[in-house]
Each structure stands twice: as C-alpha cells, then as structure tokens.
Amino acid sequence: MITYYTKLAFLSLWKTRYMSLLAVIVIAVGIAATMTTYTINHMMTKDPLPSKSDSVFLVRLNNWSPEAAYRNRNEENPPIYMSVQDAVNLINHNEAQAHIPIAGFKDMLKLPEQSAVDAKMTFVRSSTTDFFSSFEVPFLYGSSWPKSSDDSGEQVVVISKKLNAELFDGQNSVGRVVQLGEHQYTVVGVLDDWAILPRFYGESMRAFKAPRDIFIPFQTQLNLELWSSNVQAFECWKDPENASVKALWASECVWVFFWVQLNNELEKQEYMDFLQSYVEQQKALGRFQRPTLNKLQSPTEYLKERRAFSTDSEIAVWLSICFFALCLLNAMSIIMTKFQGKAGEVALRRAVGASSLDLVHQYTIETGAIGLFGGILGLVFTQICLFLSSQLYTHLSKDIMTMSGELMASTVLLSILSSLVFGMFPIVKAINVQPATQLKSL
C-alpha cells in the first residue's frame, strides 16, 4: 500500500510541479539560512577538545605588584599568562600529567641552502612535547620530539603539513634541516591536517585563526634567548633588571600561557594544593606579595572570560530561525493552495471507500517528499552559503565553514519534520471536505 501511496504522491507532485517546486525552494532557502548560521555558530562555540575538556586547565598565578592589582581591576583576577621562571619551575616540579607552556616568537625561516632573500617571516610556537599528546595533534610523518629534547632544549622542530608542502614539496622531511634566524633545527615530525577550533590555548583574539606552522621546544627558545617584543603580548609591573633577554626571562614579566593536564577531580585538587605550597614557598623568597589567588581554568571558561565568542553569530542564528519559520509558513500556504484544488479528488476517493486515515497517509508522504527535496536542496544551498561566507569572513579560519556528516543528516531530518508538521494543517483541512457536496460539482 505504501508503494501505491508513494506513487500517488509523486504523481500529485508532478501534477502541481510548479507549486511543489516553489514549496521546495522556499523550504530550501529557509533551511540554508538556518543551517549556515547554525554551522558557523556551532563551529565557533563548540568544545575544541571534547575528550579533554574536563582535563586541560590554564594555570593562573597572582605574581602581580604589591601596590596594585593586575590591570587595576576592582575584582582582582590573576594574569592570564605567567612569568618564565614560574613556567620553568612548574615544569620542573612535574606535578601534573602534562605541562604545556604556550610561548613563541617570530623569525626568518628558510632552508639552509636557500639565500636570505627567500627567507619568510614566520611565527613560531614554542611548547613542550606534551602539547602534541594533550591536544591530540595528528602526525603525518615522524612524531613529536622526545621528552629529553624538552629538558635539554634541543634544536628540533615539528612543522605543519602546509609548511612541509612549501619547503619540502610534501615529502617525508624527517631528518631534514630548516633555518630559523641564525639557528638550524632538525625536523622530527610533520603534522597532518589539524584544525582546533576555537584555538583556545593562546591569545583569545586569535582563537579563530589557524594554528602556527612551526613548533620548537620551549626550553630551546629560552636557551637561545629568542624574543620578539612586537609579537608576544607581555605585561610587566616591574622592569627587568636590564634590557637583555636573559633579564626578561628572570623578571616578573608575564607572557607564557601555561596549561596542564589533570585527569580527574582528585588530581585537580592535588594540583591546587601543590600550587598553594609552591606560591607559599615563593612568598618565602620574597615573590608573590599579593593575596594568593591561584586558578585552574578550563578552555571554555577561559574563552568566556576573554569574550572570545562574538555574539553576532548567535544573533544571526536567532534571526535565521525566525526566517525559517517564515519560510515554513509560506510553504504551508503553498501546500494549502495545492490541496485546495484536490477537494474533488478527496471527495471521490472518500466516496469509493478510502478512509480519511488512508488519505492522511498519502498526503503525508507527499508533504514529506517536499520536505525531503527541500532538505536536500537546502543542503546544496547551505554549502554555497558556507563557501560564500568563507570568502566574506576572511578573519575566520576556513575550517569554521565546514559541516559535519551529523549536521548534514540532521538538516535533512529537520526539513522533513518541519514540513510534516506545517503540512499537517493543510492536510486536515483538505480531507475535511464533504464528499457529497464536492461530488455534485464534479
């Protein structure tokens, strides 16, 4: 029976093809608007590291001036980053599962055999090997550097797939050498495609940009005294002793984001206790003269505090949901018009014995088909809109404009469901005709 109804439904769709097409297009436009804005908003606010969101934390210590609170706020809040000495100390104490300092600099990058003219100014990220394991970074060739490189500050690099394609034509470049500024580094690993959104670990202003293309051990940056004052945001309440980089490393200037991995509540508690004892120990040495204010912050909490999420995308979602409702109402009136012309057919079928339930079945298949086509067309429109958005939103990473399979399936489902709901009323109205009066006019 279902196949018969399906056949009838498609026949009827074909008979009123212009109206059906109009309904499909209207639904598709609504779906496209909603799903485009929803996708962008979803990608911007989603959990960047679902498997680790409860176990990665930003460590914040209050090493600020005895005279004034950090940034002079009424409600005191510790700096978002920490000083080099604290980062090094926390790594050496080794109390957490993983220690991930986020630092960096910029320098001219080239191959040793290339001339200086070909060198490109490149932003370098410096961290530890834990960065790759904790943030689940995929590798194409090689692997992260060993822990010993972190300790000794070996001159090794991990490069992105993109950079590998530029420098080494995408070949396995493990063991090759690159030159950054005056120093040479051996490639130990090449990353696979990797996009982390929002990129929570660094400056919140750049949370929707792609990660940097080259990574070196944090200790290497410290040992080689690599510092670019105009790249790295840094804040000092007390000047370093002199203008040298070494003095900056030893100063109270804060600029290193410091993340740790703590796998459960217990470990978190223990780490808080450890931080407490660490700060007390440092207090005894004359540092940390403000009230102790240690904080462990999850990525989402940190991004929220820094207001990394623009509310624009959320407003857009709400507006487009209203727009979708409008499109559905529009589709509803089109479907109603369609069914209005069917009064005679309904009467005839009722008269020859079809129950109203049978008719509901048949018409539901028809509106469902409109929803299905609307959803599929909507998906196509959504992809077009996302492509246009990726051209328009140049300040956002292209990876935001991608739809997951789940999202695509739910798009089509949403379309079918909503057209069924909004088609219900026209159907009920259509089958409520009096067979007798309609038959008379046939």
Place this chain on the structure above:
Amino acid sequence: MKDLLPIIKSLKSNYTAALLFILQVAITFTILVNAIYLAFDKREFIARASGLDEQNVFYVAANLPVEEAAQPALLDQDLANIRAFPGVENASVSSGIPLSGWGRLVEVAVNPDTKYDTFSGYYGGDLNLLKAFGLELVAGSEFSPSAELSVRTEGYRNAIDIMVTKALARSLFSEQWEQIVGKTIYINNLPQRVVGVIDTLQAAWPSWVVVEHAVLAPVKEADSIVHYVVKTVPGQQDDILTQTLAYLMSLHGRKVDNFETFTEVKSRAYSAENAASKTLFGVITGLLIVTALGIYGQSRYSIVKRTKLIGIRRAMGASRGQIIRYFVLENVVLCLVGILIGVCAAIVLNNVFSNAFELGTIPLSYLFYGSICTIILGQVAVLYPAIRAAQLSPAIATRTV
C-alpha cells in the same frame, strides 16, 4: 472605503488564509526591523572616523640593522630620506598604528594620587607624527621642537609634553575640556603637560570601550622594529609605497616586517563587522524576496478562488478600478494587522536581544519606516494579481453557475 465592511466579512469566512498572511507579515516585519537595525548599527561602527587622513597614509614596519647606539641616527636618516621623495607630504615614526591591534595603552589620571581615571591609547613619534597621521588640532598648539626626545622603548615614561584627544579631555574635564591645555595630567602616574587637543584619534583596538582616547607624545622609539608612517599627496600612495620599500631594502640586513595602507588596516580591523553587516543585508534581501513571493502567491490564490465573485461584481456594474481597489485595500488591512502584531513582536525580540547581547533598543523611527516598507512590499506584490483580477470578463460569472 465602503469596501471595508465586505472585506472584513469575507476575511471572517476565510480566516485561515488571512491568518497565515498576517503571521507572515508579522514575522517579516519583526526580522526586517531587527536585521536592518543591526546592519546599520554595524555600518555606523565601521564608519567611525579614525582621525587619520585615511586615504593617504600607509605604514611600513622595518628593523634598524645597526648597533644599538647607532639606531636613533639611522632612524632619523631613514625619515629624512623618505620625506625627500617627491609626493611625500610627511613621514614619521610611531610606536603604534591606530586600529591595527598593535599599540600601547596607558593609565590616565588628573591627580597624582589616584591610580587612574581612565585608560587611553598611546602613540609616540617625532614632531611630525601629528601631520603624518593627518590629525586635526582643535585647541592648544603643536609641540615645540625642544620637546622632542629619543629613547629605546616605552617612551611614555619619558614624555614631557603630550597631546590628548578631545574625547579623552572630555572624559577628564567634561564640558570644560579646553581647559586641559597647559594642565599637567598623570600618565601611568608620571606628570606630563598637555599642550594640545586633537579632534579625533582612535586607539589601536577597534572594539575597545575607550577607543576614542589617545595620547600623542613627541618621543621617538628606536626599537628593534620601528613603524614608519608616511602621508602622501592624494593618488601617489602606491608609487611612494614602492619607492619606500625599495629604499628600505637597499640597506644590507634590513627586514621589512609588514606594510599596509591605512585603508587596509581599517578594513582588516572591521572585517568581522563588515562581514556581519553584509550577511545581514543578504538576510534582508532573502527575506523580502520570500515574503513578496508569499504575498503574491496568496493573493493570486485568493483571487483565483473568487473568480466567480469577481465576475458577478463586474456584471453588476463594478468598474475595473473598483476591483483593483478591493484587493489592494484587503492587502492593506491584512498588512496593517500583521504590522501591529509585528511591532509588538519586534519590540519583544529586540528586548530579548538587548538583554542577552548588550545591544541598544530600536529607535521608533525604524518601526515607522519598517511599517511603510512592509506596506509598500505588500502593495507591490498584490498589484499584478489585482490587475489580472480586474481583467476578468463579466461573462465569466454566467459560465459556471
């Protein structure tokens, strides 16, 4: 107007279609008003003046590839050479570039013992910076040549004379802002004398609350990377940029870090707002098309359904104009009811938005113009079906009785 009663009566007999129509108009109106408001809000944000001569200013960030002690001399030499290019109106060095995200902020206080009254952006450069940016002085005078200093970094600690923007002066001295000239104020708790007030100069961060606050000081910073600011005569910017880059690169060891025209800086600074406002205009266009289609389809449907009725009216002596008037009036009535609901819905939605997202409330004029636009949209969409209806021959009434 005597059509009004029959219109309302006929609506009662066909209330579902009418209700659908009203709902559509109401939703359209709600989104339309809110989207237009948001779009114009963004536009206004983008259109704020930076204070600079935006079309004719560019900057180049480069290093000073000599010994630390020789850097100030090289800086002066570079500036003198750039200024000598024909077509360069002025050139200077700056410790920050407005709206580029790169600059410094300082705390400003009127009294030495308060920590700060407000925050401000800070630009340090040579005496020409005011002119190289193309700023306008509204009170006080320019820096005296003796005020110029040269330091390595953090020039705001060394400044003696400064200029402030009118917005900053206002926030410190409210309406008596002109009195700030000659006064000593405290920048990061250090006393500095205000010699002039700049009309407008924005800080480095476009979405900062106090973006209109800026302090300008005649303190050059010969740091590892310096930012040369060049103002050209109109139309010669591209040539001069090429010349400047060629000149800078002619020195061995020179690295050019970055260069941008101020127009580029501004479009980068507002790329998010720009994209958002374009998206909103896209939404508005889509909305209007869908609604117009909807109104057209519905009017057409209601007219087709009433073919016989129209035929009878024509046969009874109604003119074509009367038939058109009937449908147009019906459309207006439905639109008005829709708008009435829409106004309430728009205000509610706007309230929800302004509570949740820190937005302002829609001015009443938007509601007014929105209503007019919606009615016009309805009229345009109904016109063709109504004219078609009027073309119906009276004979149609006799055919299918």
